Amino acid sequence: MKSVRLFLLVSLLAARVFALDPNDVVSFDRYDIDPSELFFEEDTRIVPDRTYVLLRNFRPMSTPSGDRYAMITLENQLSSRQILDPEEFVGIFADGTRRYPKDFSVRMEPGRTRTIVVKFGTHSFPLVKIIIDNGAN
Incomplete structure (x- = not known):
């Protein structure tokens, strides 16, 4: 009986943790x-660095506490590998504020399409747009 109580107590504590x-x-x-x-x-002052990817899709995400993320689908337009860095993307929030995403590094193989999630930090307004400079704008 003691072992059952101990098991239940440990289970409850583990579930809470x-x-x-x-x-x-x-x-x-x-x-x-x-x-x-x-x-x-x-x-x-906050503009994206030149990159050679095509932004295929963008879906904003957030937590109730205001952490802002973006799920973005990118296509590498080069016939060589690229390493993407935060300075190549700018997020625009509903109040017009611009911000680079938090640190990340993504390797894109030649001609490949890839979906990634990037974090833009905490903000009281939602993320409404992602901009890149691929020369097509």
């Missing part, structure tokens, strides 16, 4: 905005 904090759960933001219809004042 490993339980997810609801504020850390990432979910997709509702996204009804056409990014091409956004015309915020351009901040020339």
